[in-house]
Amino acid sequence: MKARITLVKPPESSRLNFGTFSLAVLGAYVKDIAELSIVDATDISLGETLDRIKREKPKVLGVTTMSLESIGPATSVLRAMRESGFRGMMVAGGHGATMLPRKILESGADAVVYGEGEETFRDLLRSGIKEDLKGLFLLREGNLIQTPPRPHLKMDELPVPLRELIGQPASGVAMLETSRGCPHRCSFCETTRFHGSRWRARSPQKVVRDIRDLVRRGAAVIQIVDDNFLADPRRVLKICELLFRGPLPLLFIFSARSDDLIRNAEVIPHLARAHFLRVNVGVETVDETLAARIGKRISRRQHLKAFADMRKAGIYIVASFIVGLPGETESSRRKSFAAALEFTDSARFVPFQPFPGIPMGNGSGEPEPRFVKMAEKLNRDFENHPAVQKRKRRLAREATIHGLLARASLRAGA
Numbered sequence: 001m002k003a004r005i006t007l008v009k010p011p012e013s014s015r016l017n018f019g020t021f022s023l024a025v026l027g028a029y030v031k032d033i034a035e036l037s038i039v040d041a042t043d044i045s046l047g048e049t050l051d052r053i054k055r056e057k058p059k060v061l062g063v064t065t066m067s068l069e070s071i072g073p074a075t076s077v078l079r080a081m082r083e084s085g086f087r088g089m090m091v092a093g094g095h096g097a098t099m100l101p102r103k104i105l106e107s108g109a110d111a112v113v114y115g116e117g118e119e120t121f122r123d124l125l126r127s128g129i130k131e132d133l134k135g136l137f138l139l140r141e142g143n144l145i146q147t148p149p150r151p152h153l154k155m156d157e158l159p160v161p162l163r164e165l166i167g168q169p170a171s172g173v174a175m176l177e178t179s180r181g182c183p184h185r186c187s188f189c190e191t192t193r194f195h196g197s198r199w200r201a202r203s204p205q206k207v208v209r210d211i212r213d214l215v216r217r218g219a220a221v222i223q224i225v226d227d228n229f230l231a232d233p234r235r236v237l238k239i240c241e242l243l244f245r246g247p248l249p250l251l252f253i254f255s256a257r258s259d260d261l262i263r264n265a266e267v268i269p270h271l272a273r274a275h276f277l278r279v280n281v282g283v284e285t286v287d288e289t290l291a292a293r294i295g296k297r298i299s300r301r302q303h304l305k306a307f308a309d310m311r312k313a314g315i316y317i318v319a320s321f322i323v324g325l326p327g328e329t330e331s332s333r334r335k336s337f338a339a340a341l342e343f344t345d346s347a348r349f350v351p352f353q354p355f356p357g358i359p360m361g362n363g364s365g366e367p368e369p370r371f372v373k374m375a376e377k378l379n380r381d382f383e384n385h386p387a388v389q390k391r392k393r394r395l396a397r398e399a400t401i402h403g404l405l406a407r408a409s410l411r412a413g414a
Helices: 018-030 048-056 067-085 095-100 101-106 118-128 190-197 204-216 234-245 269-273 286-295 299-315 332-345 369-386 386-396 401-412
Strands: 001-009 034-040 059-063 089-093 111-113 136-140 142-146 173-176 221-224 251-256 276-284 317-324 346-351
Touching: 001 018, 001 048, 018 034, 018 059, 018 118, 018 269, 034 048, 048 067, 048 276, 059 067, 059 118, 059 286, 067 089, 067 101, 089 095, 089 118, 095 101, 095 111, 101 111, 101 136, 101 142, 101 286, 111 118, 204 234, 204 369, 221 299, 234 269, 269 299, 276 401, 299 317, 299 332, 317 332, 317 369, 332 369, 346 369, 369 386, 386 401
Parallel strands: 001 034, 001 059, 059 089, 089 111, 173 221, 221 251, 251 276, 276 317, 317 346
Antiparallel strands: 111 136, 136 142
């Protein structure tokens, strides 16, 4: 008899609900040994979350934490379930739990799955919690125990996500995972702590098969959730070439680095032709001395080349900058702000987070309040800048995807 498993995305604000999608990925990996349900509590209260979980009568409860901001909502769910008398197994995973496992365990979880969760969670369901089971954090007599890491999965071994358990996303944006990890070693980023420094990808043929399935299901906008979609430009060229045969969604949203975008002159034109028309580029800083210090040796010239080529191709550029990096100066911030004004369609300034376990910072993950305020001010200054408003209004008049995105940005104020 299959065990009843309920997977929960805790109550928390989510601009794009990757947490629920990740549960559909996890669920697909254990569907043959579990009777599954997924509770998306993004927009409901803690009380209603508990009611929905109890209606499912699970024997095992799994909670995802996609970031450090997820820790509070996740611990609230776990603690409340224990206090309500739930005696089944409770497990948590995801980026947040991997970084701060003790808080999760102290709130009532029996185990934290760190890093990739599919194989570890499957073993937990089959044999229960054991100290020789790889990929776990456990709490024993107040001591945090970490079992050995688990080898990474081959991406082509992952089954199709159980989208039927999560329904149509409220955002209208379908999500697709084509790779995991990043081959680069930026010292401010926690991606390599979670996935390791080895980048792994699905084959172009399987990626295109998944895309065509989503389009047949009615997906107009597809978000590629990879940390670094362009880690292998040759793979991306092959994906685009296969996609040229159609059908295509209205647009893809993806994330990439400037240096990867310009490694092959064919990449940007191919991306545009295949409807990869909105890109998120992590610039962090255009101060080259500071960029070298954080392990992201991308020159200002490379950023500007990538942005100019994408603008020519009609790709809408959203660039992100980090405020408060160790060693940052007022001059560094001014350079980044000036570059954002001149070369991006939209920009986000985010405060530096000293994530636990990363080379740069190794703190609690909480940004300094002064950097939070500084980032908020820079975002306001950027959005209200006359040059930005003028450019967006001009683009908004175009009958193109670029114009559509500019109109959406004006409405959202972002």
